[in-house]
Amino acid sequence: MSSLTMGNRFGRNTTVQSENNRPNSLTSGHRACQGCGEALAARCSLDAAYIETKGNIAVVNATGCLEVFSCAYPENSWNIPWVHSLFGNAAAVASGVAAAFKSQKKDIRVIAQGGDGGTTDIGMACLSGMFERNDDVLYICYDNEAYMNTGVQRSSATLTFARTATTLPNGQYMGNDIRTGKNVPEIAMAHGIPYVASASIGDIHDLEKKVKKAIHIKGAKYIQIHSPCPLGWGYPTENTIQLAKLAIKCGLYPLFEAENGVVVNSTAIDNIISVESYLKGQKRFAHLFGKNAQVNSWKVIQELANNHIRKYKLGEVVYE
Amino acid sequence: MNKPFATVLDPGTSLNNKTGSWRTIRPEYVHRLPPCNVTCPAGENIQQWLSLAQEGRFFEAWLEMIKDNPFPATMGRVCYHTCETTCNRVQFDGAVNINLIERSIGDIAISKNWKFSPPEKSSGKNVLIIGAGPSGLSAAYFLRKFGHNVTIYESHKLPGGMARYGVPKYRLPRHILDAEIQRIIDLGVNIKCNQKVDCLNDVKDKFDAVYLAVGASLASQTDIEISDDSKTVDAIDLFKNLEDYPDEVPNLGQKVLVYGGGNTAIDAARTALRLGAKSVKIIYRRTINNMPAHESEIQEALSEGVEIHCLRTISSIKGEKILLAKMNYDEETNNLFKTGETELVIADSVIFAIGQSVEDSIVKNTKGILISNKGVIEINKSMQTGVKGVFAGGDVIHGKRTVTHAIGYGKKAAKSIDAFLNGKEYEPNLKNEIANFKKLNTEYYKSDKRKEVCRLGELNFEEKDVSYSDEQIIQESNRCFSCGNCFHCDNCYAYCPDNAIIKHEDGTLEFNYDYCKGCGICAKECPCGSIRMVTDDIN
Ligand SMILES: Cc1cc2nc3c(=O)[nH]c(=O)nc-3n(C[C@H](O)[C@H](O)[C@H](O)COP(=O)(O)OP(=O)(O)OC[C@H]3O[C@@H](n4cnc5c(N)ncnc54)[C@H](O)[C@@H]3O)c2cc1C
Ligand SMILES: Cc1ncc(C[n+]2csc(CCOP(=O)(O)OP(=O)(O)O)c2C)c(N)n1
Ligand code: SF4
Ligand code: SF4
Ligand SMILES: [Mg+2]
Numbered sequence: 017m018s019s020l021t022m023g024n025r026f027g028r029n030t031t032v033q034s035e036n037n038r039p040n041s042l043t044s045g046h047r048a049c050q051g052c053g054e055a056l057a058a059r060c061s062l063d064a065a066y067i068e069t070k071g072n073i074a075v076v077n078a079t080g081c082l083e084v085f086s087c088a089y090p091e092n093s094w095n096i097p098w099v100h101s102l103f104g105n106a107a108a109v110a111s112g113v114a115a116a117f118k119s120q121k122k123d124i125r126v127i128a129q130g131g132d133g134g135t136t137d138i139g140m141a142c143l144s145g146m147f148e149r150n151d152d153v154l155y156i157c158y159d160n161e162a163y164m165n166t167g168v169q170r171s172s173a174t175l176t177f178a179r180t181a182t183t184l185p186n187g188q189y190m191g192n193d194i195r196t197g198k199n200v201p202e203i204a205m206a207h208g209i210p211y212v213a214s215a216s217i218g219d220i221h222d223l224e225k226k227v228k229k230a231i232h233i234k235g236a237k238y239i240q241i242h243s244p245c246p247l248g249w250g251y252p253t254e255n256t257i258q259l260a261k262l263a264i265k266c267g268l269y270p271l272f273e274a275e276n277g278v279v280v281n282s283t284a285i286d287n288i289i290s291v292e293s294y295l296k297g298q299k300r301f302a303h304l305f306g307k308n309a310q311v312n313s314w315k316v317i318q319e320l321a322n323n324h325i326r327k328y329k330l331g332e333v334v335y336e
Numbered sequence: 337m338n339k340p341f342a343t344v345l346d347p348g349t350s351l352n353n354k355t356g357s358w359r360t361i362r363p364e365y366v367h368r369l370p371p372c373n374v375t376c377p378a379g380e381n382i383q384q385w386l387s388l389a390q391e392g393r394f395f396e397a398w399l400e401m402i403k404d405n406p407f408p409a410t411m412g413r414v415c416y417h418t419c420e421t422t423c424n425r426v427q428f429d430g431a432v433n434i435n436l437i438e439r440s441i442g443d444i445a446i447s448k449n450w451k452f453s454p455p456e457k458s459s460g461k462n463v464l465i466i467g468a469g470p471s472g473l474s475a476a477y478f479l480r481k482f483g484h485n486v487t488i489y490e491s492h493k494l495p496g497g498m499a500r501y502g503v504p505k506y507r508l509p510r511h512i513l514d515a516e517i518q519r520i521i522d523l524g525v526n527i528k529c530n531q532k533v534d535c536l537n538d539v540k541d542k543f544d545a546v547y548l549a550v551g552a553s554l555a556s557q558t559d560i561e562i563s564d565d566s567k568t569v570d571a572i573d574l575f576k577n578l579e580d581y582p583d584e585v586p587n588l589g590q591k592v593l594v595y596g597g598g599n600t601a602i603d604a605a606r607t608a609l610r611l612g613a614k615s616v617k618i619i620y621r622r623t624i625n626n627m628p629a630h631e632s633e634i635q636e637a638l639s640e641g642v643e644i645h646c647l648r649t650i651s652s653i654k655g656e657k658i659l660l661a662k663m664n665y666d667e668e669t670n671n672l673f674k675t676g677e678t679e680l681v682i683a684d685s686v687i688f689a690i691g692q693s694v695e696d697s698i699v700k701n702t703k704g705i706l707i708s709n710k711g712v713i714e715i716n717k718s719m720q721t722g723v724k725g726v727f728a729g730g731d732v733i734h735g736k737r738t739v740t741h742a743i744g745y746g747k748k749a750a751k752s753i754d755a756f757l758n759g760k761e762y763e764p765n766l767k768n769e770i771a772n773f774k775k776l777n778t779e780y781y782k783s784d785k786r787k788e789v790c791r792l793g794e795l796n797f798e799e800k801d802v803s804y805s806d807e808q809i810i811q812e813s814n815r816c817f818s819c820g821n822c823f824h825c826d827n828c829y830a831y832c833p834d835n836a837i838i839k840h841e842d843g844t845l846e847f848n849y850d851y852c853k854g855c856g857i858c859a860k861e862c863p864c865g866s867i868r869m870v871t872d873d874i875n
Contacts, residue, residue, distance in 0.1 A: 020779070020780045020781070020782060021780045021825030021826065021827050021863060022825060022826045022827050022829070022830035022831070023824065023825060023826030023827075023829075023830065024823075024824065024825055024826075025390075025391065025823070025824050025843070026391075030826070031826075031830060033826075033829070033830035033831075034826035034829065034830050034839075036839040036840065036841065036843075040835050042835075043349065043350060043351060043835060044350070044351060044355070044834055044835045044836060044848070044850070044851035045349065045350030045351045045352060045353035045354070045355055045851060046350050046353075046355075046834070047350075047353070047355070048833060048834075050358065050853040050854060050855035051833065051853075051855035051856070051857055052833045052855075053833070055833040055834070056831065056832075056833040059833075059835070086350070088350075089347075090346060090347035090348065091347075091348060091349065091350040091352060091353055092347075092348075092349060092350060093349070093350040220830065220831075246855075252856070253855040253856055253857070254855060254856030254857050254859065254860040254869075255860065256833075256855070256857055257831055257857060257860065257861050258860060261779065
């Protein structure tokens with residue numbers, strides 16, 4: 017029937033995730049919260065890479081929820097070669113792992129992965145070095161827009177005005193009003209690396225396609241995946257996919273690919289929606305709409321979305 | 337084992353950690369009732385046969401249809417398809433063209449000569465059915481399937497009831513009807529035509545049970561003043577004569593009036609055009625929106641050139657002079673009254689189509705059978721009349737008078753009779769919850785316009801061939817949302833962050849409650865509303 021679903025009876029345009037023999041790189045029994053977007057994003061990405069390389073992958077994980085919930089001693093949820101070192105050095109460790117495989121002439125594809133905090137903040141130096149040396153690593157950032165593992169502190173990927181433990185709204189202070197956040201895909205592109213992409217668990221067909229493509233490319237690759245977090249964002253656990261989809265549809269999370277520093281394609285949005293419908297489902301933005309809200313403060317976020325819509329050619333701006 | 341300080345578990349996989357214990361609510365797979373199935377008067381499992389048609393498995397689809405209705409090709413022509421009115425796709429981009437798919441598959445079945453499989457057992461019980469209309473034939477089919485011997489007494493020359501002696505040929509070609517009735521006869525149903533039953537008492541005791549399906553074919557009478565030189569005919573008689581004496585074409589003249597506002601009036605008007613009338617006017621007392629005729633039939637009649645004159649009644653017919661009284665109708669109070677104005681029209685003939693009633697003489701002498709003040713036979717919830725073992729259904733009882741309802745009643749009566757013959761009372765299955773639009777997640781369906789056809793043919797008694805090609809059947813069936821019933825899209829399996837759904841080799845899915853944390857993503861992302869979240873038991 018519909019190729020918009022993950023699988024179908026006719027085998028048309030199905031996803032790895034719909035296969036009954038998918039590898040389940042991240043297995044059950046992990047301690048992620050109910051409805052965790054990051055756990056799902058990691059399984060989707062690594063399963064796709066696994067299938068694409070016939071199992072020849074090795075993964076380096078930064079500290080963060082994904083690492084903590086998957087390897088509480090003495091248990092481990094990884095069905096793949098996997099190593100954890102520190103919060104900020106995943107890119108550097110992965111560069112080393114890649115170099116080791118190269119010297120052993122082993123064709124094993126290396127993936128580094130971490131949260132937005134481990135990537136856009138503390139991991140930035142190692143990551144930039146990995147990019148600059150064009151090390152043969154695919155770095156995947158699971159972007160849940162804050163330091164979730166330590167109790168939802170702001171990161172440089174936190175959306176404007178979001179409430180976090182360190183940006184509690186108070187009177188005139190509207191929450192994270194520091195600036196617009198750090199655009200790491202653009203920073204990656206500025207390094208001129210062969211492949212950069214954004215993806216989302218709201219579009220798993222697209223996510224798998226990008227991982228499958230990136231895993232074969234020689235040199236440094238970066239994919240940032242939007243991964244909603246029920247706990248940190250404050251929404252009912254069942255809405256994880258819905259919110260990821262809304263973020264895409266309002267333009268806040270543009271899906272695009274860039275090669276050698278140039279955007280080569282982006283996913284147009286069929287019916288652009290207002291950011292309001294995305295923000296309203298999350299407690300971290302409740303202060304933008306409550307009794308004491310400053311009138312139309314959320315329009316600042318609309319402007320961010322509109323900038324994306326224009327910049328990545330996602331369609332016509334509908335909501336001003 | 338000597339474990340390091342503060343360590344209680346052996347090293348190993350997290351599969352040891354049964355996160356299912358976190359859960360307070362849990363998902364379960366359910367079958368919900370698609371609204372189309374609910375509103376099918378014959379209770380067809382539409383969603384199910386559409387699903388088979390999607391795979392091009394037309395034979396299996398047909399088998400699924402005939403589980404509930406032995407007349408798919410007929411249905412695809414005469415059924416008023418209430419299923420399409422409630423189809424969830426109406427709220428998306430137009431109902432699935434259920435009726436035309438049914439017709440197309442029904443036609444394939446006839447062209448490929450598919451047959452009903454013979455009954456698997458024989459009960460030795462004998463059931464009499466009076467009337468070989470859609471209801472009687474449907475009951476016969478099901479009773480035969482249950483293994484009972486079935487005899488039908490039919491007063492007409494041929495079986496089919498109003499589907500033959502009412503519905504005109506251009507809407508239901510007789511070779512289609514014949515083919516579908518023949519299959520029932522081939523099951524071993526004994527139809528005795530030209531056999532009118534005058535009194536139920538004469539026959540009922542020779543059988544273990546009786547199904548009264550004599551319909552309502554008595555033309556209603558009026559007290560209109562009609563002079564002897566006027567040419568008037570009842571629609572029902574007109575149709576019967578056309579059927580039984582096809583060579584004697586009735587001469588209705590150039591200008592014909594049809595009196596009435598139901599489907600019979602529409603059919604009479606369209607038949608008059610086909611018999612050569614140049615002008616056909618329907619006279620109806622209320623407004624066009626109040627006409628009981630089906631909307632699509634009214635439209636087809638109008639496009640063929642039939643005029644509809646509303647808010648008028650006939651006062652008198654004197655030769656070719658017909659006096660009409662103008663009416664006023666208040667929809668809110670249902671008040672209908674003459675305005676006092678009149679209008680004179682000239683017509684060569686007038687066809688009456690003002691309704692039919694039940695010819696109740698057959699039960700006049702049977703003590704216990706009650707006729708309601710509406711003139712129909714009264715039954716209980718198992719469709720049994722006041723006399724034990726005598727059941728009734730179709731047009732003869734109170735309810736909607738359509739072929740499909742008649743078939744549905746036939747099926748239900750057959751089940752009741754079967755229970756009765758086994759010394760039991762028929763208990764219908766409990767119905768599942770309805771999969772209404774709110775239970776769906778339509779994001780996963782692509783917009784795809786309904787493939788419409790125009791059924792309007794030329795002004796003769798031939799039917800226009802509009803059936804879908806095989807490819808079109810598959811395409812249109814694929815528009816079905818599969819409301820309330822898993823269509824194996826694997827969304828739940830793919831989206832579960834805890835791999836708590838097992839997908840078996842054959843594609844079937846099962847929750848693994850050892851790991852399901854109860855997040856509810858699966859239920860939310862199921863396109864068709866096939867997963868329900870329920871409170872978990874504490875144990
Ligand atoms: C002109 C016209 C057009 C119609 N068009 C449609 C349509 O397009 N779609 C739709 O769904 N419905 C339509 N209907 C309604 C539909 O035909 C009836 O509701 C349906 O046929 C009722 O089925 P039944 O079996 O209860 O009765 P009937 O079809 O009336 O069958 C009763 C049978 O019993 C026989 N019988 C009666 N008395 C005796 C007796 N004493 N002994 C032996 N046999 C007897 C009759 O000869 C007849 O064959 C139409 C009706 C008419 C009149
Ligand atoms: C050098 C260092 N500083 C701080 C920490 C504490 N710490 C562990 S995880 C984490 C936040 C992780 O946030 P993010 O990378 O966004 O991943 P998430 O948990 O949100 O998936 C922090 C601050 C640490 N482990 N190491
Ligand atoms: S979409 Fe399919 S299952 Fe749903 S109401 Fe329509 S025909 Fe029935
Ligand atoms: S999500 Fe898809 S596979 Fe799962 S129950 Fe619903 S229809 Fe079936
Ligand atoms: Mg984070």
